[in-house]
Amino acid sequence: MPLGNAVELDDNRNIDHCAQVLRDFKEKIEQCLADEDWEQLPVILGFRQAYLERILNQSIPEQRLGSIKKLVQTLLEDDAVFLAQVEEHKSGLFKQQQSLERGVRATQAYKNN
Numbered sequence: 001m002p003l004g005n006a007v008e009l010d011d012n013r014n015i016d017h018c019a020q021v022l023r024d025f026k027e028k029i030e031q032c033l034a035d036e037d038w039e040q041l042p043v044i045l046g047f048r049q050a051y052l053e054r055i056l057n058q059s060i061p062e063q064r065l066g067s068i069k070k071l072v073q074t075l076l077e078d079d080a081v082f083l084a085q086v087e088e089h090k091s092g093l094f095k096q097q098q099s100l101e102r103g104v105r106a107t108q109a110y111k112n113n
Helices: 012-035 040-056 062-112
Strands: none
Touching: 012 040, 012 062
């Protein structure tokens, strides 16, 4: 997934471009979660992280700080939702594992009697 060029954050048009790139990442992350594509998810997150580092490691004009803060806040809120989804899936898998283990123990106990 190409990252494109980091943009200079000196006008609203460029900030809008950054917001669109981040929305694209969000859609890809949502798709990974919906598809339970646990191999692709860290790849997408890595690309997003690299993109964020490229745009946030530059000098940000004072008049653009509010816009950037909103972008980052939205990103954090989205990540909280994503984390909750992953934790929910993890919990479901843990319950399935426990159920399977109980079934195996019950089968072994039955065979031993």
